[in-house]
Amino acid sequence: MVAIMTGMHPVPPPTRRPLRQLLAASVGNAVEWYDWYAYTFLATYIAGQIFPKSADSSLVPLLSTFAVFAVGFFMRPVGGLLMGAVADRRGRRSALTVTILLMGGSSLLVGLTPTYAAAGLLAPVVLVLARLLQGLSVGGEFAASTTFLVESAGPGRRGLFSSFQYVSTTLGQLLASGVAALLVNTLAEDRMDSWGWRVPFVLGAVLSLAGFWIRRGAEETRSAEQARAPRPGLFEALRRHPRESLLIGGITAGGTLAYYTWTSYLPTYAELTAGVAKSDALLAGTVSLAFFALLQPVGGLLSDRFGRRPPLLFFGLGSALLSVPLLHALRDSFAVLLLVQCAGMLLLTGFTSISAAVNAEIFPPRVRAAGIGFPYSLTVALFGGTAPYVGTLFEELGRPGIFPWYVAVLCLVSSLVYLRLPETAHRELAR
Known part of the structure; x- marks a missing residue:
């Protein structure tokens, strides 16, 4: 398609599928934040299985503190830098598919984390790794989806498209809260402790695949001129x-x-x-x-x-x-x-x-x-x-x-x- 000329800079026309673009960014973003908040809502159940108070190793409470309070937020700026670079070098759509697969994989890893009773110190190590990957994904998601949403908008609609960043974030938070509340109120306490807390994370991995499929069909918003330009450092x-x-x-x-x-x-x-x-x-x-x-x-x-x-x-x-x-x-x-x-x-x-x-x-x-x-x-x-x-x-x-x-x-x-x-x-x- 011939680019629209604005001054001396070619500007690609707005996407022909704005609703598909909006859906690709919003559904994926909601899934990302569902996975992120599911951990928050179920942290007490996870702690009981992965960081038991009776653990012999003194490293366990240290890893518990690191996992719950530090890892996610520490990795978000790193994710913003790395995944942002992927979006600028390889395209916005490529970065969005990477972040949602990364979140889906890390969510599945949380759901499959062995208990401390079964694996000892390996259990908190696996969980910390999963949270590292989740933080990396969430940090990169904002960078890529923000750019993708705004560049997908037609004239006079950038603010409207921008607003769906927090619409989808909030829907993901509400979905995580609802799934957690449903399980807590449906399952007996012993079942919730033993396997019920894992269900939302496995569900998150499945939802990530659906988001990945939607994003694969989205249009790239980076211009052809930018794609041909030398890659930024x-x-x-x-x-x-x-x-x-x-x-x-x-x-x-x-x-x-x-x-x-x-x-x-x-x-x-x-x-x-x-x-x-x-x-x-x-x-x-x-x-x-x-x-x-x-x-x-x-x-x-x-x-x-x-x-x-x-x-x-x-x-x-x-x-x-x-x-x-x-x-x-x-x-x-x-x-x-x-x-x-x-x-x-x-x-x-x-x-x-x-x-x-x-x-x-x-x-x-x-x-x-x-x-x-x-x-x-x-x-x-x-x-x-x-x-x-x-x-x-x-x-x-x-x-x-x-x-x-x-x-x-x-x-x-x-x-x-x-x-x-x-x-x-x-x-x-x-x-």
Whole structure:
């Protein structure tokens, strides 16, 4: 097909199958995050079989801590760099097929991990390896799928396509929660301990094959000109575009902290600070996540109409002003918790619905995936992944009220970055 000419740079026309492109990115991304969150929801069952308290070796508790808290988030920046490089060198579709096969394989490895009673120290070693691969896959998934989604969008639809990054992430989280809850409420405790916890991971491997099949039929979004160009070096994005790399970090810092606060840590925070019952906290979290998923396309469409900066500032300044009163308003009440969490999700949508588009519009196509993947995943590891631990630390120090201020200040810092961002919504995407 003849390329459309914009100035002196050939720009390929929008894909003829936008829905197939959207499905390829979204289904695969949902499967990736289903596998990632399944481990979180079933960690207590896994620990009992792989890291028993009665283990003789002193390495077992060390490996337990490493596996649960460090491995996944440590590997995400590495995955963002490596898989981003694959996307820039070999094509977006190639990287997406690699990440979903990697996640499927690592999920199956978790499901087949031997117990400590059967294999001794080998059991935690196998599980740590599986989590290493999962972290690598998730970090690479964001880099590749972000680029693929935005480059697949037609004119004036990049924000809308971008929003499906978090629609699919949230659906994966809800699916993992639902499967785990179904098994826990269906199987007897001894069956859940012995083999029930393995079922979601084997299911995840099967779902990964379905996602792989869908992605194989997607169209490549990297231009023919880029495919013929010399391959970029592994660290070329960081070396040649340090400002853009720092910009990704500044854009993401407040957003990732707010994301993990409102979507993951809030039920625990509500239990610790307001005495909310665990069942109420989990139900409110589930309902608000569904609400959050529905908001994403709305935020993406609004950004296509009015630009990227307004929703980013709505999130950043709104969170800076309202995080403290919202989190301090929590009471031992399901209704109050649900309203607070939904309000936080509404603010958060200003960031999540368009972060993929904003990131993709910053970097040139030659290093777009790797340029996004490494600084984004590193910022998530530093600020998002640590949110529950920072909040719990303040609680242990007897200063739980500091955590809302931590969220507010970091969102204010990101708002200063948003104020200086050039408006890119209505510009042609460089290809």
